[in-house]
Amino acid sequence: MEIENPGLSAASMAMSFGTDSKFRFLFRWWAVLTGVASTVAALPIVALSFGCYGAAIFLGKVRPLRDAYEFLLQAYDRIIARLGIEVLRDPRDAPALRLMVSLSLTAVPIFAIQLILGKPRLLLVVAFYLSLYGVKFQRFIRMFSASHVEAHRRHGYFSEKYDKVFGRYLEFFLGYLYGNAPELGRTAHVCLHHRENSGPDDTRTNMGYDRTSRLDFLWYLSDNIWTVLGLAPYAYFKARGDEKNRKRMFWGMARYFAYFAAVFIYDWRIGTMFVLVPLLCMNFINAITAWVQHAFSDPARPKDYFANTVTVVDKVNFLNEGYHLCHHHRAGLHWTEMPVHFERLRERMREAGSLVFRDLDFLGLFLELTLFRRMDVLADKLVPWEPMNHEERLALLAKRTSLRAP
Secondary structure, rough: OOOOOOOHHHHHHHHHHHHOHHHHHHHHHHHHHHHHHHHHHHHHHHHHHHHHHHHHHHOOOOOOHHHHHHHHHHHHHHHHHHHHHHOOOOHHHHHHHHHHHHHOHHHHHHHHHHHHHHOOOOOHHHHHHHHHHOOHHHHHHHHHHHHHHOOOOOOOOOOHHHHHHOOHHHHHHHHOOOOOOOOOHHHHHHHHHHHHOOOOOOOOOOOOOOOOHHHHHHHHHHHHHHHOOOOOHHOOOOOOOOHHHHHHHHHHHHHHHHHHHHHHHHOOHHHHHHHHHHHHHHHHHHHHHHHHHOOOOOOOOOOOOOHHOOEEEEEHHHHHOOOHHHHHHHOOOOOOHHHHHHHHHHHHHHHHHHHOEEOOOOHHEEEEEEEOOOOHHHHHEEEEOOOHHHHHHHHHHHHHHOEEEE
């Protein structure tokens, strides 16, 4: 039995808006153009981010520069730790606070200066992108993980004394700079994705796609724009009569679209470089993450999140984002407790055939699985529950990316 291809699933959400077939056709191909545009917009920023990473590695070999950087970094971390005790509900979330402070001191003033100056300045554009994405995309990865954790916090990160001013600071303030609309976290992610667990009714399901195909990823990327814009989640809640979450999505979209329009009316060039490009990059990177976090579903059990959720264990695992199955099993568990919870789930994971990879992050998984299609590399990094030779590992990976049930 072939699983129904959800390539039109997001576009078919347009049916809930009462559109005719001609409009749905245009709806679909506009998404394809957006998918291509997302790729084109992301590539120069990828080059900038990884180019600066190479420069940072080179400068890091100069001992006085390296020592000065490490001194300043340690001093900064001590200040953040002390500040976290004062302003956070849980001081263990100091790494997220560090990110929020860093972005507030870099991306926010750069954007404000650009608005004041009016005419776009190339140096400000470059500085803005670096402040958002960082070298080797590390700042975006941290932003993604910190926003993810914040979405599951009923009261956000900040203590009651500061919550009225800084409540959900990442999603409802800094997120605008990244092209992340309000309510995509606490509403669409928490109340849709965690309800469906990347199953057939999830707007971000990838089960009908060949996860080893670059072309299939392009189709998936194209459809993902409807989720990033909030339209697919809105349609999901509307179709199910969930008025509370439908209204939340509506007002979240309204706020983001008002921000988008206001900047473009002020200056379309600033709107393009500081609003549209980050939105397209958000679509591109968000699609990569959703694509690989549930890349190895079991065709025989499409709704079993223990089977389709990937765990990656890497040296750099900000807020333990790689323990993704643990998060789906206990979404409210504090990120510091994920490794211990992983040990508790071992037996159930073994029974479900959950896939675990070592020395790999989600970006690396995407590169090896879809872009380079180096299954040999993934087979070497796979941590099987039972002894398996290399050929058996390859067969397992092929089965778990298959479009057909046995």
